[in-house]
Amino acid sequence: MGPSGSGKSSLLHCLCGVILPDSGRVTLDGTDLTGLSEARRSRLRLERFGIVFQRGDLVPELTLVENAALPLMLLGRSRQAATATARELLDDLGVGDVADRRAGAVSGGQAQRAAVARALVHRPAVVLADEPTGSLDTVTGEVVLDALVGLTASIGAALLVVTHDHRVASSLDELVTMRDGALDAPVAGAR
């Protein structure tokens, strides 16, 4: 958490190698992302990270299942296998019944659950979420957050969430605040 402009989104972008930090390094399992070429950072991001944005950022012309299957297909899985895995995950998230609707034609909450599926379908090591419930009403936001937290835990991935919402922060293990582009000291046991 932190005030607007404190660097939260930039930190997420640095962590997954979209941008490079002005100073310091980002390492994942011993690999220094900041030392890799842009192409290798992109590949690592595809393989090891899942990312959820505030408005889901799905491809509106594709169905929910096609959107959710994309990371697996980009990683070389067949369309059939990728779609089957994505469909299972959409079922778990309670949106299996709208899996074949185009992303542009479903509700915000349904789209956001599909965005969670797309972020987790390839079992990434790290899931980054930037205001994942920011565009949703309270009840739908809770459903999406519970799914994000529960499924991330079930695949053993780390989850980092940027949020302005204290209720979201209180459902996570640890709260870190930012100010002027730097982390404040962690506050242990936010839950």
Ligand SMILES: Nc1ncnc2c1ncn2[C@@H]1O[C@H](COP(=O)(O)OP(=O)(O)OP(=O)(O)O)[C@@H](O)[C@H]1O
């Ligand atoms: N490459 C970088 N390396 C280090 N720090 C950076 C880098 N790019 C941006 N920053 C920091 O991030 C700040 C910009 O913050 P950012 O836009 O990420 O805010 P935010 O906290 O996500 O705000 P909002 O809640 O409005 O989205 C810059 O002022 C700078 O301190």
